[in-house]
Amino acid sequence: MNPFDDEYFMKKALQEAQTAFDKGEVPVGAVIVLKDQIIARAHNLTETLNDVTAHAEMQAYTSASDFLGGKYLKDCILYVTLEPCQMCAGASYWAQIGKIVYGAREPKLGFSVLETKLHPKTKVISGVLEEECGLLLKRFFVEKRNLN
Amino acid sequence: MNPFDDEYFMKKALQEAQTAFDKGEVPVGAVIVLKDQIIARAHNLTETLNDVTAHAEMQAYTSASDFLGGKYLKDCILYVTLEPCQMCAGASYWAQIGKIVYGAREPKLGFSVLETKLHPKTKVISGVLEEECGLLLKRFFVEKRNLN
Numbered sequence: 001m002n003p004f005d006d007e008y009f010m011k012k013a014l015q016e017a018q019t020a021f022d023k024g025e026v027p028v029g030a031v032i033v034l035k036d037q038i039i040a041r042a043h044n045l046t047e048t049l050n051d052v053t054a055h056a057e058m059q060a061y062t063s064a065s066d067f068l069g070g071k072y073l074k075d076c077i078l079y080v081t082l083e084p085c086q087m088c089a090g091a092s093y094w095a096q097i098g099k100i101v102y103g104a105r106e107p108k109l110g111f112s113v114l115e116t117k118l119h120p121k122t123k124v125i126s127g128v129l130e131e132e133c134g135l136l137l138k139r140f141f142v143e144k145r146n147l148n
Numbered sequence: 149m150n151p152f153d154d155e156y157f158m159k160k161a162l163q164e165a166q167t168a169f170d171k172g173e174v175p176v177g178a179v180i181v182l183k184d185q186i187i188a189r190a191h192n193l194t195e196t197l198n199d200v201t202a203h204a205e206m207q208a209y210t211s212a213s214d215f216l217g218g219k220y221l222k223d224c225i226l227y228v229t230l231e232p233c234q235m236c237a238g239a240s241y242w243a244q245i246g247k248i249v250y251g252a253r254e255p256k257l258g259f260s261v262l263e264t265k266l267h268p269k270t271k272v273i274s275g276v277l278e279e280e281c282g283l284l285l286k287r288f289f290v291e292k293r294n295l296n
Binding site for chain 1: 194198199200201206209210213214217218219220233234235236237238239241242243257262263264265
């Protein structure tokens, strides 16, 4: 039995999403894993940094490449709590990431419905801890609505 | 007569592309303009930074948002020497950029052929100084091939 399964790493991504939540950021978190080791952790920081490019995935790619000293992430897995958008899926094409595992679906602006081209070697798994990932997002938007 | 036309600003983007070329980077340059003023300049730095997300446009968005103190670029124009990819077009969706003006076309991995969704308010103009922008890219790849 390997304790390092998809749920294990998605929980780590969820911890990042919770950190984003606590900062008032749209709660999306990501980790990048190489051979069962987390080499990058990140959460959405678009508000804090005033920067639309500061999605969790984008920061995770940058951080993982920095760690590895090379810009390709062929043997790495991205775990992210929300389905990546066009920008983040587009970046994954360039990074040639080995696998994308995501939690909640994004039926409007996710890469699946918008048919963003992934790298031919990138595998995709969806719906891991989907409910927990989605609930945190829902809670964020409900609280935000009540505050405004 | 307004001297600040699309060709004027594309020439500034081309200067950035030339800087990238001189560094051994794929020569793509970008500037972001607000009310006839350049508020951000950037060039591709993927090799230097070991980071696939370091396209000229991405850095230009970050820089322009930093300058403005806000993450939306609704009244801004992006001038870029090469047609943006999915990642950069995807980022422009979030930035709600007012207009994208590009030089050379990217028939394989450009956002047009891949049908990346732009923000509904974003206008697009293509082919400004197309030949100059394309020639610099061709020259880069020819030289690279001869070196290897």
